[in-house]
Each structure stands twice: as structure tokens, then as C-alpha cells.
Amino acid sequence: MGIARSTYYDRPERPAGDTAIVEAMFAICDEFECYGYRRVGSK
Incomplete structure (x- = not known):
């Protein structure tokens, strides 16, 4: 088609x-400083 x-x-x-x-x-993160990124991301 040439385009x-x-x-x-669509975007x-x-x-x-x-x-x-x-x-x-x-x-x-402020409340539970020992949590990792996986545990924080799943909350």
C-alpha cells in the first residue's frame, strides 16, 4: 500500500x-524497610 x-x-x-x-x-517502603522490590510491587 505504500504506507x-x-x-x-493506532497507538x-x-x-x-x-x-x-x-x-x-x-x-x-517506609513502613517495611526490609521488603524487596518483588514484595512491594505485589501489594
């Missing part, structure tokens, strides 16, 4: 924001 594949497909929509998730993760 690039990237122009044909996925980004989530509105994840600041609440990041703040919750920081709160968990």
Missing part, C-alpha cells in the same frame, strides 16, 4: 497516571 506500518496502527492509550501507585509503594 509505514507504524502509521497504520495504545496511556493510563491517566500512576502517581497513586508510586505513593503507595513509597509508603510501603
